[in-house]
Amino acid sequence: MSADWAAARSAFRLKALPRSLVSGGVILGLSLVLALWPSLLAPYDPTAFDYSALLAPPSWAHPFGTDNFGRDVLSRVIHAYTIDMQIAIFATIGPFIFGTIVGAFVGYAGGLWEAIFGRIVDATITFPFLVLVIAIVSVLGPGLGNMYVAVGVVGWVFYARLVAAEIKVQKRLDYADAGRVMGYTPLRIIFRHLLPNAITPAIVYWVTDMALAILLGSSLGYLGLGAQPPAAEWGVQIADGKNFMNTAWWISVFPGVAIVLTGLGFSLAGDGVAELLRVRR
Amino acid sequence: MPLFSFVIRRLLQMIPTVIFILIVTFILVRLLPGDPASAMLGDRARDADVERINRQLGLDQPVVVQFFYFVRRVVTGDLGNSIGLKVSVSSLILQRLPVTLMLTGMSALIALVLAVPLAFIAASKRERLPDSIIRGAFQMGLSMPVFYVGIVLLTVFAAQLKLFPVGGYGDTLGDRLYHLFLPALTLALSFAAVLMRNLRASIIEVMNAEYVDFATAKGLRSRVILFRHILRNALISTVTLFGLQIGTLLGGAVITETVFAVPGAGRLLIDSIYGRDYPVLQGLTIALAVLVSLTFLITDIVQAWLDPRIAR
Numbered sequence: 001m002s003a004d005w006a007a008a009r010s011a012f013r014l015k016a017l018p019r020s021l022v023s024g025g026v027i028l029g030l031s032l033v034l035a036l037w038p039s040l041l042a043p044y045d046p047t048a049f050d051y052s053a054l055l056a057p058p059s060w061a062h063p064f065g066t067d068n069f070g071r072d073v074l075s076r077v078i079h080a081y082t083i084d085m086q087i088a089i090f091a092t093i094g095p096f097i098f099g100t101i102v103g104a105f106v107g108y109a110g111g112l113w114e115a116i117f118g119r120i121v122d123a124t125i126t127f128p129f130l131v132l133v134i135a136i137v138s139v140l141g142p143g144l145g146n147m148y149v150a151v152g153v154v155g156w157v158f159y160a161r162l163v164a165a166e167i168k169v170q171k172r173l174d175y176a177d178a179g180r181v182m183g184y185t186p187l188r189i190i191f192r193h194l195l196p197n198a199i200t201p202a203i204v205y206w207v208t209d210m211a212l213a214i215l216l217g218s219s220l221g222y223l224g225l226g227a228q229p230p231a232a233e234w235g236v237q238i239a240d241g242k243n244f245m246n247t248a249w250w251i252s253v254f255p256g257v258a259i260v261l262t263g264l265g266f267s268l269a270g271d272g273v274a275e276l277l278r279v280r281r
Numbered sequence: 282m283p284l285f286s287f288v289i290r291r292l293l294q295m296i297p298t299v300i301f302i303l304i305v306t307f308i309l310v311r312l313l314p315g316d317p318a319s320a321m322l323g324d325r326a327r328d329a330d331v332e333r334i335n336r337q338l339g340l341d342q343p344v345v346v347q348f349f350y351f352v353r354r355v356v357t358g359d360l361g362n363s364i365g366l367k368v369s370v371s372s373l374i375l376q377r378l379p380v381t382l383m384l385t386g387m388s389a390l391i392a393l394v395l396a397v398p399l400a401f402i403a404a405s406k407r408e409r410l411p412d413s414i415i416r417g418a419f420q421m422g423l424s425m426p427v428f429y430v431g432i433v434l435l436t437v438f439a440a441q442l443k444l445f446p447v448g449g450y451g452d453t454l455g456d457r458l459y460h461l462f463l464p465a466l467t468l469a470l471s472f473a474a475v476l477m478r479n480l481r482a483s484i485i486e487v488m489n490a491e492y493v494d495f496a497t498a499k500g501l502r503s504r505v506i507l508f509r510h511i512l513r514n515a516l517i518s519t520v521t522l523f524g525l526q527i528g529t530l531l532g533g534a535v536i537t538e539t540v541f542a543v544p545g546a547g548r549l550l551i552d553s554i555y556g557r558d559y560p561v562l563q564g565l566t567i568a569l570a571v572l573v574s575l576t577f578l579i580t581d582i583v584q585a586w587l588d589p590r591i592a593r
Contacts, residue, residue, distance in 0.1 A: 122294070123301030125525075126574040127566070130532025131550065132305075135566050138554040139312045215426045219536055222428045223551060238429060245436040256429040263424030 021272020027265030034078055035085035042075035046232040055248045065250035067240060073250055076232040077258050083233045084262065087144070087217035087226075088210040094152040096206050099159025100199065104190050106160065107167025107198070117164065124157045133216065134225060142225040147217065155209070159202050166198035204274045211266035218259050234259050287585050291578055302570045306563050307351050311344075313559065360564035365556045370564035373549065378568065380450060380545035383457065384537065385530050387465035389523065392473035397512075399473075400480035407485065415477070422474030427533045431467040431540035438463060448542035464541040468533045472526060479522050483515040490514075517587050524580030528573050 034041065044050075050070030058065045064073035106117045136150035137143075170176060171194060179189040220226030221235025229236050234255035241251025335341060339350045354361070360370035403415040439447045451457040487493060488511060496506045535547030542548070546565060553561035585591045 119297050119301065123298045123305070125528065126298055126302060126577065127305070127570045128528035128531040128535075128573060130529075130535060131566060131569050134535065134550065134554065135309055135562055136312075138562065139309055139559075211424060215424075218426055219428055222426075223536070223539065225554070235426070235428070238432065242432050245432060246440050249436065252429075252432060256426070256433070259426055259429065260421065260424045263426075264420055267420055267423055 018272040018275040020268040021276055024265050024268030024270070024272050027261060028269055031081055031085055031262050031265060034081040036082075038079045038082055042072075042078040044072035044075040046076045046079035047071065047230050055244065055251075057248070058250055064254045065248065067237075067248070067251045068244060073237075073254055076237055077234070077254050079232040080234050080237065080255065080258065081262075083144070083227050083231060084214055084217060084259075087147075088213045088262075088266065090144075090148050091151045091213040091217060092155070092206060092209045094148065095155035096159050096202065096209075098152070099156035099161075100163050100195070100202055102156065103160035103163030103202070104167050104195055104198070107164035108171055108186060108190050108194070110168070114164070117160070121157055121161050124154060127154070129154060130216070130219070134220070134223070137220065137225045142220075142228065144217075144227055147220055147226050151213065151216065158209075159205065162201045162205055163195075163198055166201060167194050170194045170198050200277045204270060204277065207273050208267055208270035211263045211270065214259060214263055214266070283589070284582075284585055287591075288582055291581055295574055295578060298574050299571065302567060302574070303352055303355060304348075306566050306570075307348055309566065310559055310563050355567060360567070361560035363553075363558055363561045365553075365558045365561075370560050373561060374546065374564055374568050377544065377546040377549045378572075380543060381531070381534050381538065381547055384461055384465055384468065384543065384545060385527075385534050387458070387461055388468035388472060388530065388534075391465055391469035392476050393519075395469065395473040396476035396480055400477045400484055401507075403477070403481045404484040404488065416481075419474035419477050422470050425471065427467060427471060427536045428540055430470055431464070431537055434463050434467055435541065450544050461543065464537045464543055467540070468530065468537050471533065472530060475526060475529075476519065476522065480515055480519060483518045484511060487511050487514045517584065520580050520584050520587065524577050527576040531569055531573065 038046075048071065050066065050072075053062065053066045053070045055068055056062055056066040056070075062072050062074065064077060066072055067076070102117075106113050132154055133147070133150045136153060137146050140146040140149060167190070171189075176189060176194060179193050184193075217226055218233065218235030218238070221233045222239045223235075224239070227233035227236055229240070237255040238252045241248065241253075241255075244251055339347050342350070358371050360374070362369050363373055366373065399415050399418075403412045406412050435447065439445045445463045446460050449460055451460045493506060493510055496510050497503075531547070534545065535550055537543070538545045538547035539551050546569065549561065550565050552558070553565065581591075
């Protein structure tokens, strides 16, 4: 009892928060501000051409330089936060919710459902994730909307697997029996009682999955299958600048730094959340 | 003998997986807006051509019949013909897949060479400065998109320092290894990060195992304990990880090959998308998925062989 109390108290003191959660949280907080209000900080219009400053190197007027259309790279990197943070959330929230619900049912029902689900998992992980997503996007047509569909079709399986495994453990515990004896419906037992105790791994995975979503989104943008030019998106920007790497490295390098930084924010936060929830339990 | 029956059981498990792979790839092409023939031929297609392709693909038959035709063709190794390149898809795949296998093999090797010593240092200096630095490096490695790493390495080591070719693929084996080194390194960096995290954890776990205490108590030299006891057991989980990561590695190969213009299966996949060459896209998706499930099979068997408890 006293150990629980100490753990709960320390979890709510800022000093005791995992360091990775704090640093990840700061990075993500700033990213979110940039994503929501890009115009506040971006000095120029991200799509405005300036033919008097083509391929200009970094300077006071253009801290990250300009690209081959004279567009300000800093403004484009900042405006890209809107799209890339949106990718991080939209590409993962659907799989998270749907996968959690399916996983909860499968884990609780067991038997035949579990066997069928097991086969689906086995078969899904035999497709290289990126290859399957690329194939689906190319069939549906390039663009962010179709990318979300493609990621969703594949991604829910991983959440469902995590939740199903946890529910399977939880449903054998005494409190689940107690719920059944009380005459609660399976729905109520699953969602009110078991799921709150079973969802931790899925939440931890969700945070790190957002980092993967940004890598995937920018990769598809780079390949021309994700966000479409002239939209400012980091992968698209890197693709725009790749032919100028020898003469104007700044076009591609700065968006890349933004990807690494944001990805780092999510993976640090993921580690931190894992640590925090482990302490609490 | 348990190993033998384990292998048989695992082989039987592959059957539903392969059927599922075929169903998914069959549906995939069916998701094309309009009929596949018009999609393949583009806007300027003549009706006669559309009809011919539709008949060629068996699209005038009911869906279930079509599926069985499809399965019969695939099982006999007939994946259709490429629309753009006018050759059979299976010959294209056989020509391009070895390049990708060599690329992924090389990068797995590089990743292992990078990850094993670093994981050891991190595990033995746990929670101290070297561990923090190494863990920071693997967090970075995980956050770097493959295409970005590729472009940066290409610019620095090939275009500026001229240490490596800018892209392509050689003719002799030595030349090929030389051409593939940078792409393999690109692919290896993120894989090394995953590998290192896993190895570090399993080395720490093994170090705390009783048999290591026992070996120390017996007075074995620390180098013997390190290689014979710790490393060997820690590598078992690496075999599993390799199996689980092969899909990610192949996905990374698609991007690396595009960045470095390596004529492998990944590059072929992207080309088939740009060229709307759907038979190639479908054939490659099947081939890559089958490749992954074969890798699962092999890693499972290797694991059962390393640790006989698994086969039971």
